[in-house]
Amino acid sequence: MNDVDVRDAITRAHHEEWARVVASLTRRFGDLDIAEEAAAEAFATAVQRWPADGVPPNPGAWLTTTANRHAIDRIRRENKRDDKHRKAQMSYDDDPPEAVGAVDDDRLRLIFTCCHPALAMETRVALTLRMVAGLTMPEIARAFLVAESAMGQRITRAKAKIKAARIPYRVPSAEDLPARVSGVLAVLYLVFNEGYLATGPGTDPVRHELTAEAIRLTRLIRALLPQDGEVAGLLALMLLTEARRPARVSADGELVALDEQDRGAWDAALIAEGHRLVRERLAAAAAGAAPGRYQILAAINAVHTSARDMRDTDWSQVLALYDQLVRLDPSPITALNRAIAVAELDGPEVALAAVGRLEPRLAGYHAYHATRADLLRRLGRGRESRAAYDRAIELAGNTAETAYLTRRRDQLR
């Protein structure tokens, strides 16, 4: 086996085994800090040893055993604080969470602890990327454009709170599960969106490493909670969005709107997988399961990815789905997206009136001004359109989007 093969084996093991190693150690030692450090040391040992000794037949078992040994060494080294440590152990239950059909409860426990509602949203994101996804501190810091030391402190504080406040290492009870799963999905969607529409003048417009990480984690949750409709919905939504990535930014770094995208460049395999998931949820909905927000968003994206072009799109279907979504999520952003479908069905004039009603709540949101600018352009109201583009450009944080809006504005006569 050559060095490249060994490196690949280590990367693969890191992807497949990191969460499992951290999760099983957290359970055994009742301490996230020890589990994280020992897992990192086990992977460092693999990097040293595998090139000479060869990749072990069962890398996961090798890594868990090695990490366990590192953890025990550390605890022995610190045996003075042993009593204190035992007292500070996380509480956990031993019952496998059969009710939710979990195949691997330790990783689920880890995910629910990292996404606990008593932690701030940005802390949940950082902790999930570190503990479950296995990203390094510098990688996470770079992903969210904060200093490495600040990110390190955030994670250290989170681990300290988990210990001090006794946030349990447990899959929530059946009655709390839907709310807690939705908290986990919110974390994953945030990671995905930050990758898909990265903010900040210095960043790439699309951060593939973040969208890929979000999809990988959502696949993991899907494997752990196969019955959950919203998990399937979020995975489908991510896949159908990610499928359009190759066509979404032009060679010169400009955002390409849906109507101008080269649909031949979309990823057919991701679309097929996304459509399969949407069909699965449609069947469940037909059998009486009420679809949640992610499932409806996925269905909307399925309509778009089924169409040959803008005109071929089943806009009445899109609008019907938005009507359903507005009932679940009456946010002004949902109403704004609904208005875009209205423009295709009833024309820009009707849509503009609907958009105008959102002004008090969306005046600071770039997409509100970009949508207005486009509708005004289509109505031939050039001067007003230009002013709306100006405002949208001022507010947009994504470099590709700014480039796109600038071109559209400069094309106005």
Add this chain to the structure above:
Amino acid sequence: MRYLVSVIDDKSNPGSTDRQPAISAFNERLIAEGYWVFAGGLADTDAATVIDNRGEEAVFSDGPFVESKEYLAGVWVWEAPDLDVALKLATEASKICDRKIEVRPFL
């Protein structure tokens, strides 16, 4: 695990004043279920006195250590196996007291 559970009121937007019967019933339940360690409502912050004896002589000052719109109106101490249990009880307590609740673990 013990938690200090603080009931937080707001001077400009106080919670309703008819909560005592519901709070008493909730306390009975906390006792019956083994969570109750201690509970007490507090007099107005105007009744507080701060003592600072870190220097040459003790200095007494009238009023609370920090003047703020929000203030501590009462406390519980609960014994609960973990934060999930404490947060669940605190969620009920907030409704029952018609006030915000802070949950903070003892060391």
